[in-house]
Amino acid sequence: MRKNLWKKVGVIFMAISxxxxxxxSEVDQKQADQAVSLLEEKYNQKFVVTHIGERYGxxxxxxxxxxxxxxxxxNLTFKTITSKDGKLVADGYTSALISDQFNEIMKQExxxxxxxxxxxxxxxxxxxxxxxxxxxxxxEYVDKYQPAYFSAHMIVKDTGDIKGEQFEQALLKAYEAxxxxxxxxxxxxxxxxxxxxxxxxxxKLTEVSSSVYxxxxxxxxxxxxxxxxxxxxIFHSDPRYKADQ
Numbered sequence: 001m002r003k004n005l006w007k008k009v010g011v012i013f014m015a016i017s018x019x020x021x022x023x024x025s026e027v028d029q030k031q032a033d034q035a036v037s038l039l040e041e042k043y044n045q046k047f048v049v050t051h052i053g054e055r056y057g058x059x060x061x062x063x064x065x066x067x068x069x070x071x072x073x074x075n076l077t078f079k080t081i082t083s084k085d086g087k088l089v090a091d092g093y094t095s096a097l098i099s100d101q102f103n104e105i106m107k108q109e110x111x112x113x114x115x116x117x118x119x120x121x122x123x124x125x126x127x128x129x130x131x132x133x134x135x136x137x138x139x140e141y142v143d144k145y146q147p148a149y150f151s152a153h154m155i156v157k158d159t160g161d162i163k164g165e166q167f168e169q170a171l172l173k174a175y176e177a178x179x180x181x182x183x184x185x186x187x188x189x190x191x192x193x194x195x196x197x198x199x200x201x202x203x204k205l206t207e208v209s210s211s212v213y214x215x216x217x218x219x220x221x222x223x224x225x226x227x228x229x230x231x232x233x234i235f236h237s238d239p240r241y242k243a244d245q
Contacts, residue, residue, distance in 0.1 A: 028052050031052060031064050031066065031082070032049040032052060032066060034082060034086055035047075035049055035064075035066040035068065035080050035082050035088075036048070036049055036068070038080075038082060038086075038087075038088040039068060039080060039088070039091065039093070042088065042091075042132055043093065043132060043134055045070060045071070045134070046070065046071035047068050047069065047070055047071060048068065048069055048070075048071055049066050049067065049068050050067050050068070050069065050077070051066065051067040052064070052065075052066055052067075062083055062084050062085075063081050063082065063083055063084070063089055064081070064082050064083075064084060065079055065080070065081050066079070066080045066082070067079060067080075067206060068080050068091075068093075070093075074203075074204070075100070075203040075204070076093075076096050076097070076100055077096065077203075077204050077205070077206050078091060078092035078093050078095065078096040078206055079091065079092050079206050079207075080092075080093075090129040091129055092129065092206065093134075094128040094129070094131040094133075094134075094136065094141070095122065095123065095128060095129075096206075097134060097136065098121065098123065098128075098136070098138055098141050099119075099120055099121040099122065101137070101138050101177070102119060102121040102138065102150070102152065102174055102177070103118065103119045103120070103121070105170065105173050105174050105177055106119045106154065106170050106174070107119075108173075109169050109170035109173055110156070110166070110167070110170050113166050114159060115156055115157070115159070115162065115166060116156060116157040116195065116199070117154055117155065117156045117157075118154065118155050118199050118202050118203060119152055119153070119154040119185070120152060120153050120154075120202075120205065120207075120208040121150055121151070121152040121174075121183075122150070122151055122152070122207075123141070123145065123147035123149075123150055124147055124148045124149050124150070124151055125147060125148040126141075126145035126146065126147035126148075127145065128141065128144075128145050131144075138177045138178055138179075139177065139178075139179055142178055142179045142181060143179070147178075147181055148181075149181050149182035149183070149184065150174070150178050150181055150182065150183045150184070151184050151185075152174075152183065152184070152185040152186070153185065153186050153187075153188070153208040153209070154185055154186070154187045154188070155187075155188045155189075155190050155195070155198060155199060155202055155218075156187060156188070156189055156190065156195075157189075157190060157192055157195035157199075158189050158190060158191050158192050158195070158219050158220075159192070162189055162220075164222060164224065164233040167185075167187070167222075167224055167231075167233065168231045171183055171185065171224055171225070171226035171231055172226050172230075172231055174226060175226035175227065180228070182225065182226070182227040182228075183225070183226045183227070184223070184224070184225045184226075184227075185223075185224050185225070186221065186222070186223055187221065187222040187223075187224060188218045188220075188221050189218055189219050189220040189221065189222070190217065190218050190219070191217045191218065191219055194217040198217070222234065
């Protein structure tokens with residue numbers, strides 16, 4: 001399925017009622033400043049708000065969502081939820097930091113193989129929104145929050161010769177870093193001519209699901225898992241890769 005990347009981004013932003021801060025109202029700016037102030041007090045560092053999201057977007061209509069990143073780190077984007085009376089309800093900064101560490105593991109393992117990638121990882125059944133330790137490691141995170149497992153999505157640049165076994169060491173490294181918690185991933189192989197633009201937008205997403213791939217110009221997809229039984233994968237659709245199974 002081949003659809004325009006910008007359509008994907010537009011749909012995601014509309015789904016969470018995103019309004020650009022450019023030309024924002026005085027109320028928007030006040031809410032953005034408030035979110036930044038609360039985060040800076042919590043983490044003792046500078047943050048930048050890029051968008052205002054769901055306004056009073058709960059059943060009780062009492063919270064506001066903002067999209068934020070640390071100053072100078074645009075690729076560490078996350079959601080912050082504040083109440084309309086000026087309190088920090090939750091934020092995804094710690095989760096974003098852990099995802100970034102897994103992303104680096106993948107890059108370190110795959111780049112020597114000539115594979116360009118971007119990975120977004122979430123921990124299942126682990127709530128770390130109250131954590132303030134910005135230097136927390138994956139291992140420390142596991143010890144503290146006991147995730148059930150890790151679930152990830154990755155995009156890679158098509159080379160015409162990507163094989164499932166090339167991802168084995170990367171996933172086993174992630175599994176090891178996660179203290180032997182299952183690490184499962186859905187990999188979308190993006191066409192070479194669209195990968196750079198896709199990766200640029202992908203890094204800005206606060207969350208990713210399998211439906212995202214419907215709007216990428218991708219040539220194949222793969223499920224892969226590292227767990228107590230080792231590493232295994234399944235390829236789909238593209239006959240170039242099926243021959244290797």
